[in-house]
Amino acid sequence: MLLATLFWMSATGLAHAQQKELHVTYDFSYLTKWLSKGAEAYGQQGATFNTIDVDLYGTGFGVRVIHRNATSSGYVDKQRFDYQPYYKSRLFETEPYALNYSIAVGYEHYYGLDRAKANTTFEWIYAFSWPNLIPNGPVPRYIAHYEYPAGSGHVNRGVTGWVHRFGFDYDMKTSLLPQPLRVSSEIAYTDGLGGAAHDWSYANFGLSSKFKLTQNLTFIPAVYQQISMDKSVSRRKNITYAILSMRYKF
Numbered sequence: 001m002l003l004a005t006l007f008w009m010s011a012t013g014l015a016h017a018q019q020k021e022l023h024v025t026y027d028f029s030y031l032t033k034w035l036s037k038g039a040e041a042y043g044q045q046g047a048t049f050n051t052i053d054v055d056l057y058g059t060g061f062g063v064r065v066i067h068r069n070a071t072s073s074g075y076v077d078k079q080r081f082d083y084q085p086y087y088k089s090r091l092f093e094t095e096p097y098a099l100n101y102s103i104a105v106g107y108e109h110y111y112g113l114d115r116a117k118a119n120t121t122f123e124w125i126y127a128f129s130w131p132n133l134i135p136n137g138p139v140p141r142y143i144a145h146y147e148y149p150a151g152s153g154h155v156n157r158g159v160t161g162w163v164h165r166f167g168f169d170y171d172m173k174t175s176l177l178p179q180p181l182r183v184s185s186e187i188a189y190t191d192g193l194g195g196a197a198h199d200w201s202y203a204n205f206g207l208s209s210k211f212k213l214t215q216n217l218t219f220i221p222a223v224y225q226q227i228s229m230d231k232s233v234s235r236r237k238n239i240t241y242a243i244l245s246m247r248y249k250f
Contacts, residue, residue, distance in 0.1 A: 023055040024250040033241035034068070035226055037145060037163045038188055038202040038233045042070040042078065060089045064104075077118075081109045084125075098132040107150060119156045123147040129169075138168040141186075147193055161193030163201075179210040190233055201230040208243075220245040 027049070033040065034047040041047075050067045066082040069075070086104035104125040110118035129141040148160040167186030174181055183206070190201035208222030222243045228234040 020058040022057055025051075025053040025055070025247060026250070027051040027053070027245055027247045029243055029245040031241065031243050033239065034070075035204075035224075035234075035239065035241065037165075037193065038190065038204075038226065038228065038230075039194070040234060040236070040239070042072070042075050045075060046071040061085070061087050077110065077112050079110070079112055080118075081111060083107045083109065086125075096132050096135075097130065100129045100131060102127045116151065116154050119159065120150045120154060121147050121156065121159060122150050138170040138183075141165075141167050141169065143167075145193070159194050161196070162191035163193050164189045164191065167204075177209050178212070182206075182208045184208070190230060196232040197230055199230045199232075201228070201233040203227045203229070216249045218247045218249075220247060 029049040029051070031047045031049065033044070034042050047068060047070050051064060053062060053064045055062045062085070064082070064084040064086065066084070067080075068082070069079040084104045084106040086102055088100070088102035091099045091101070102125075104127075106123040106125065108119065108121045108123065110120060124144075124146045126144045126146075127141070128143075129139055131139050133140055143165040145163040145165075146161075149157050165186050165188045167184060170183045171180035172183055185203070185205045187203045188201050189199070190196045191198050204224055204226045206222055206224040208220060211219040211221075213219055220243075222245075224241055224243070226234070226239040226241075228237055228239065
């Protein structure tokens with residue numbers, strides 16, 4: 001019902017956007033480690049993500065399909081597809097309190113396992129940022145995740161919970177790079193998701209930039225440092241990892 005509502009709203013928006021174009025972005029990312037809301041989803045293994053993002057004619061509606069898998073064969077049962085219809089827009093465009101926001105709902109499909117025996121869930125993702133709040137300064141952001149089992153009688157019925165992420169992003173211009181160096185930081189409060197404690201769970205700090213290789217192809221390297229604060233989410237105190245992404249826009 002939830003997915004049907006989002007798709008119906010998308011179709012309504014398309015009726016008012018006949019002159020705009022359909023845009024598709026393909027992203028391939030290699031992660032030296034995948035930290036899923038602070039947890040090491042594939043242990044010490046790396047991961048690859050393949051993402052197709054379809055922007056529906058500039059209406060704000062779109063659909064993402066993400067395939068995630070570990071770089072080790074020991075995690076075959078944890079391969080999955082995420083299907084995420086979403087809507088994004090902006091309010092109060094020229095005001096100091098201008099707000100960028102997006103709402104997405106995702107279905108996590110572990111295709112190598114029986115639906116009731118896998119961590120099959122729905123996840124709502126609410127993201128907000130305030131680009132004009134601090135002139136020429138960092139951009140505050142807040143992201144909330146709410147996840148729950150996709151059916152009754154599943155082995156993961158205790159997974160239900162929230163994660164709240166509070167952060168800043170700052171684009172620092174430098175003559176050494178063609179694009180600004182993005183400095184990011186966030187702190188997260190895990191509110192029972194996956195049976196974790198209700199507590200501050202981790203802080204994360206990152207550096208990234210973009211290198212435009214062709215008109216449509218962009219290389220995005222990033223490095224991050226996580227400081228874990230709650231052992232029910234991650235037992236390792238300090239975790240350093242990198243993400244290398246190639247992004248092509250059609």
